[in-house]
Amino acid sequence: xxxxxxxxEDVKNTRIFARVGSKGNxxxxxxxxxxxxxxxxxxxxxxxRPSQGDNALTFFDFQGYPxxxxxxxxxxxxxxxxxxxxxxxxRAMPKALNVVSVxxxxxxxxxxxxxxSRLDERFRLPANVWPQLPGYKDFGFAVFKLxxxxxxxxxxxxxxxTARPNExxxxxxxxxxxxxxxxxxxxxxxxxxxxxxxxxxxxxSPKLAVGFAKCGLTHGMVRPEQHIYRRVLSGRLTxxxxxxxxxxx
Numbered sequence: 001x002x003x004x005x006x007x008x009e010d011v012k013n014t015r016i017f018a019r020v021g022s023k024g025n026x027x028x029x030x031x032x033x034x035x036x037x038x039x040x041x042x043x044x045x046x047x048x049r050p051s052q053g054d055n056a057l058t059f060f061d062f063q064g065y066p067x068x069x070x071x072x073x074x075x076x077x078x079x080x081x082x083x084x085x086x087x088x089x090x091r092a093m094p095k096a097l098n099v100v101s102v103x104x105x106x107x108x109x110x111x112x113x114x115x116x117s118r119l120d121e122r123f124r125l126p127a128n129v130w131p132q133l134p135g136y137k138d139f140g141f142a143v144f145k146l147x148x149x150x151x152x153x154x155x156x157x158x159x160x161x162t163a164r165p166n167e168x169x170x171x172x173x174x175x176x177x178x179x180x181x182x183x184x185x186x187x188x189x190x191x192x193x194x195x196x197x198x199x200x201x202x203x204x205s206p207k208l209a210v211g212f213a214k215c216g217l218t219h220g221m222v223r224p225e226q227h228i229y230r231r232v233l234s235g236r237l238t239x240x241x242x243x244x245x246x247x248x249x
Contacts, residue, residue, distance in 0.1 A: 003175035041123030048140035062155035075205035
């Protein structure tokens with residue numbers, strides 16, 4: 001689920017890398033091109049293991065490797081496109097959430113929907129959104145504060161102890177205007193490292209990741225000894241998150 005605290009004019013060329021490690025942590029790297037005339041926050045709901053507190057997420061600075069996804073695409077000689085997909089009351093004097101500087105962004109982790117009351121009001125989602133999303137009541141939220149303008153932003157990256165260690169979770173549900181639409185325009189490239197189980201509709205890179213990506217600049221998030229799997233989603237598709245269920249990699 002990719003949500004914005006205010007209206008944005010255009011979002012395109014979204015690219016996401018995800019991997020679940022053997023210890024039950026998922027890594028997520030997210031990049032897109034954004035056009036907006038105001039400062040906004042992007043909110044990514046994620047299935048964090050319960051009772052992890054305010055510091056469950058670890059953010060990573062990718063300002064030094066803005067071309068990660070261009071390099072990942074070099075591992076695929078041809079592009080294959082698939083045209084379908086799968087089918088709180090504020091507390092008194094709350095403690096402010098931690099803000100972390102990661103490259104060009106300020107980022108925060110919001111442990112629950114109720115904890116949005118601890119976040120700057122400018123970067124909260126409209127209150128009427130949450131009753132429409134009962135499936136996210138147990139999620140945590142990564143929040144990135146983005147500046148106004150028209151640009152491709154450098155990758156946003158973090159890891160978290162996942163409540164779903166047997167799944168790889170891609171936050172692709174769109175909320176770009178404060179409303180949830182049944183179908184939305186997708187311009188997404190998804191990449192992951194996992195076993196081949198449940199990846200039959202994904203392209204596999206012929207080479208190991210070390211052959212085309214600077215894995216040493218990814219804070220250990222992209223494993224050099226593994227292949228990359230990629231799926232491209234384009235066009236007007238069912239609006240929802242994407243989940244694959246490989247073995248832990």
